[in-house]
Amino acid sequence: MRELGLVPCGPRPWRATTIDDEAASAMPGLLACDFTADTPGRKLVSDITTLTPEPGCFLATVIDCHTKAVVGWAMADRMKTSLISNALDMAARNINLAEGYVFYSDRDCHYTSLEFRCQLRSLGIRASVGRTGVCWDNAMAESFFGALKNELAHRTTFPARAHAHRAIVRCIEMFHNRNASTPDSATRLSQKSHAEY
Numbered sequence: 001m002r003e004l005g006l007v008p009c010g011p012r013p014w015r016a017t018t019i020d021d022e023a024a025s026a027m028p029g030l031l032a033c034d035f036t037a038d039t040p041g042r043k044l045v046s047d048i049t050t051l052t053p054e055p056g057c058f059l060a061t062v063i064d065c066h067t068k069a070v071v072g073w074a075m076a077d078r079m080k081t082s083l084i085s086n087a088l089d090m091a092a093r094n095i096n097l098a099e100g101y102v103f104y105s106d107r108d109c110h111y112t113s114l115e116f117r118c119q120l121r122s123l124g125i126r127a128s129v130g131r132t133g134v135c136w137d138n139a140m141a142e143s144f145f146g147a148l149k150n151e152l153a154h155r156t157t158f159p160a161r162a163h164a165h166r167a168i169v170r171c172i173e174m175f176h177n178r179n180a181s182t183p184d185s186a187t188r189l190s191q192k193s194h195a196e197y
Contacts, residue, residue: 035140037066041098044071044091046105047141048084051153057164059148060084061172062091062103063140069180070144070172071095075165081110085119092123104128106138144176 001008037043043065051057060083062072072091076083088103103125105111112129120127130137152171158164 035065037064039098040064040066041095041101042066043102044104045138045141046084046087046103046111047138047145048079048108048110049145049149050079051149051168052158052164057158057161057168058083059145059168060087061141061144062087063144064091064095065140067180068140069177073172075168077161079110081113081115084110085116088119088123097123097125099124100126102126102128104130104138106130148176 035043035045041064044062045065046060046062048058048060051059058076058079060074061070063069064071071094072087072089074083074086074090084105091097101124103120105128107129110116111127117127148168148171152167153164156164156167158167
């Protein structure tokens with residue numbers, strides 16, 4: 001990097017956003033930090049983060065462990081269960097989900113809520129959660145968010161939430177998913193989904 005005159009981008013200080021749900025202790029940790037899959041739709045990892053402090057912009061993503069593509073995502077100005085539900089709905093539209101596939105997340109109360117658990121059951125999904133305060137349990141999602149924040153969100157001043165939404169969509173769909181390990185099986189984002197943002 002010195003030879004090329006490049007200066008690394010340092011990450012901003014970490015800020016906690018997870019509201020731990022004590023009821024999640026009964027949920028299993030099926031992934032065990034194994035983020036590999038033989039075919040698409042067998043293992044999905046998900047997380048939710050805040051991208052910009054003002055105006056508020058929260059992003060929920062669903063990443064397929066086989067393709068490494070963000071197969072589902074949703075943005076909103078508030079962190080709520082419907083945000084991750086919308087991201088999962090998009091993933092279910094964009095890829096063929098294998099029977100009994102694993103959906104992995106942290107112990108955030110939105111992921112362990114009754115509303116979201118009912119959605120998982122209706123899709124035939126096995127829920128899996130990581131340990132409290134162990135970020136590498138969900139390293140794939142954390143790594144994606146780290147790069148997105150460090151290379152885009154923290155280095156850009158967005159005049160309005162709509163500008164942030166467009167920039168994030170371009171980053172996910174036009175850069176990340178096109179450079180995923182198997183681009184042909186990456187997300188097939190519908191025109192309706194594009195229109196929403």
